[in-house]
Amino acid sequence: MSAQSIDFDPGALSSDTDPYDTFRRLRERGPIWRSDSGFVVVVGYAAAQEVLRDRRFLSGPIADIFRASLPPGAARNEMAHRINFLDPPDHPRVRGLVNMAFTPRRIEVMREPMARLAAELIEPLARCVENGERADVLSGFSHPFPSLVISEMLGVPVADRDQLSRWTEAVTPLLGLQTTEEDRAAAIAASENFTNYVRKLVAERRRHPGDDLVTDLCQARTDGAGLSEPELLSLIMTLYSAGHRTTRDLFTNGLYTLLGDDKQRAAFVAAPHLDLTVQEFLRFATPTLFVVRVAGESVEIGGIAMDPMTPVLVMLGAANRDPDRYTDPDCFDIARDEDRPLSFAIGPHVCLGQQLARTEAEIMLDVIASRLDLGRLKIADPAPRWTQTGTFRGLDALPIRY
Numbered sequence: 001m002s003a004q005s006i007d008f009d010p011g012a013l014s015s016d017t018d019p020y021d022t023f024r025r026l027r028e029r030g031p032i033w034r035s036d037s038g039f040v041v042v043v044g045y046a047a048a049q050e051v052l053r054d055r056r057f058l059s060g061p062i063a064d065i066f067r068a069s070l071p072p073g074a075a076r077n078e079m080a081h082r083i084n085f086l087d088p089p090d091h092p093r094v095r096g097l098v099n100m101a102f103t104p105r106r107i108e109v110m111r112e113p114m115a116r117l118a119a120e121l122i123e124p125l126a127r128c129v130e131n132g133e134r135a136d137v138l139s140g141f142s143h144p145f146p147s148l149v150i151s152e153m154l155g156v157p158v159a160d161r162d163q164l165s166r167w168t169e170a171v172t173p174l175l176g177l178q179t180t181e182e183d184r185a186a187a188i189a190a191s192e193n194f195t196n197y198v199r200k201l202v203a204e205r206r207r208h209p210g211d212d213l214v215t216d217l218c219q220a221r222t223d224g225a226g227l228s229e230p231e232l233l234s235l236i237m238t239l240y241s242a243g244h245r246t247t248r249d250l251f252t253n254g255l256y257t258l259l260g261d262d263k264q265r266a267a268f269v270a271a272p273h274l275d276l277t278v279q280e281f282l283r284f285a286t287p288t289l290f291v292v293r294v295a296g297e298s299v300e301i302g303g304i305a306m307d308p309m310t311p312v313l314v315m316l317g318a319a320n321r322d323p324d325r326y327t328d329p330d331c332f333d334i335a336r337d338e339d340r341p342l343s344f345a346i347g348p349h350v351c352l353g354q355q356l357a358r359t360e361a362e363i364m365l366d367v368i369a370s371r372l373d374l375g376r377l378k379i380a381d382p383a384p385r386w387t388q389t390g391t392f393r394g395l396d397a398l399p400i401r402y
Contacts, residue, residue: 008035010290010313011178013388019289020330023318031322032302039311040295040304043318045325045342047302051314053347054301057293060087061309066174074195075188079174081234084349087296091348094231097220098239099352101153101213107355114149114360118367121145126371129402134380137398141368142251143244146360150243154236155205155212160197167194168241175390191237198236213239239353246287247357249394250343251364254281256398257332259379264334269375274362277334281361283341284332286317289393291345316342317393376402 008026013019023043031044042048051057063086066079079085083094100106121141128135143165151161170190173183201214209215214236220226227235258265258277268277295310306312320341321329327338344351351357368374380399387396 008039008041009037010035010039010041011176013177013289016388017386019317019388019393020321023315023321024330026315027318027322030302031324032304034304035313039313040306042312042314043322044302045319045322045339048314048316048319048342049346050301051293051312052291052342052345052349054299055088055348056296056299057312058087058296059085059091059293059349061294061296062292070174071188073188073192075171075174075191077230078171078191078195078234078237081228081230082238083235083352084238090231093225094227094235095352097227098217098235100220101216102352102356104355107359110149110356111359111363115363115367117148118145118363119371121148122367122371129372129377129400132402134399134401137255137368137400138248138252138384138395139397142255142364142398143248145364146247146357147244149356149360150240153213153243154240155210155214156201156240164194164197164240165244166190167197168237168245169389171237171241172245172390172392175392176388194237195233198233202232202236242351243353243356245392245394246351246353247360249287249392250278250281250357251361252395252398253285253287253393254278254361255365255368256379256384256395257281257285258334259374259377259400261332264332265374268334268369272366272369273334274365275358276337277365278358278361279340280332280334280336282343283320283326283336285393286320286341286343287394288343288391289317289388290315290391291349314345316345373402378402 016022026041027043031047032040032042035041042051063080066076070076070079086094121144125135125137125140147161147165148158151158156164167190171187171194173179174187202218205215205218217227217232217235258268291314293312293314295306295308295312297308299306320343323329325339344354377400380401384395384397384399387394
């Protein structure tokens with residue numbers, strides 16, 4: 001593979017109406033290459049796996065960038081201590097303290113109460129559709145459901161959920177490769193408000209422990225040591241944000257794709273395999289388009305030599321459409337049973353909430369398919385628009401009607 005650089009501005013993805021056309025063109029250049037902007041860009045599945053699993057690639061330098069670029073205050077502290085921006089020895093220590101909340105066994109215990117919640121939430125939306133009206137799946141179902149689940153897990157009062165959601169949305173642009181001054185200022189202000197809220201919540205749980213994840217994290221110890229205050233606050237904020245945004249986009253993106261494909265919709269109605277369908281949602285309409293790593297030493301992968309501190313952009317959405325890994329990758333196929341997509345990454349920083357997200361998406365899909373006639377549903381006007389905020393790609397709405 002030649003090390004010849006290629007003109008590609010990753011920041012332009014935020015205004016790209018169809019990044020998969022861009023990804024297709026990029027893959028034609030090879031699975032990994034160097035861009036004019038200084039990034040090494042990874043678009044092939046095997047190359048992405050290799051980078052994400054290789055412990056020579058770090059996330060800590062990203063935290064250093066936030067320390068240098070953000071003013072003193074909550075936003076800097078949050079980003080500098082985010083679990084996904086930690087390296088050993090801090091990362092395995094912090095991850096070990098929070099893993100207890102996301103074991104498959106614990107998630108399975110939650111399945112029944114989550115199904116009851118989803119059934120309650122779908123009713124108003126279903127009645128609108130049955131009355132011949134238009135209903136928005138995103139605002140009425142796929143956003144509130146995971147938001148309420150993570151709120152319950154953390155012990156956040158339901159009355160505060162909408163405010164916390166607004167703060168997390170405002171902070172998200174900081175995770176992008178380009179941020180306007182207006183969005184940056186709004187993110188810094190939102191982070192201050194969110195941090196103050198979480199600090200009060202932590203103080204309350206220390207005074208009055210509850211049966212929730214915030215209490216568990218306040219009390220968690222490894223070798224007698226717990227989380228530092230900045231680590232604890234950042235972790236709770238990250239869990240809340242990631243605990244609803246990714247699942248919301250995963251389900252909404254996937255349902256939109258399913259409803260727009262008459263053949264696949266009919267196949268699902270005839271044989272509703274929830275696990276494979278959600279896996280294809282993740283692969284075909286990836287909610288997190290990319291992650292960033294930084295070479296911690298001199299590394300060579302795929303013929304590309306990287307000096308220490310070289311930034312590496314791992315395009316998860318591109319890897320999930322790699323024709324060297326998937327048959328007809330641009331074809332949406334809910335019966336596909338091939339390699340798991342890289343939508344939750346892989347390796348040391350694999351998403352710790354991936355089993356929760358998959359389970360939530362399966363429950364939402366099961367409930368909406370049980371309560372409504374998917375064969376009669378159509379996407380209503382006005383057509384939804386794709387948006388990208390930071391690394392996340394999703395729809396601004398999903399209007400449906402019979």
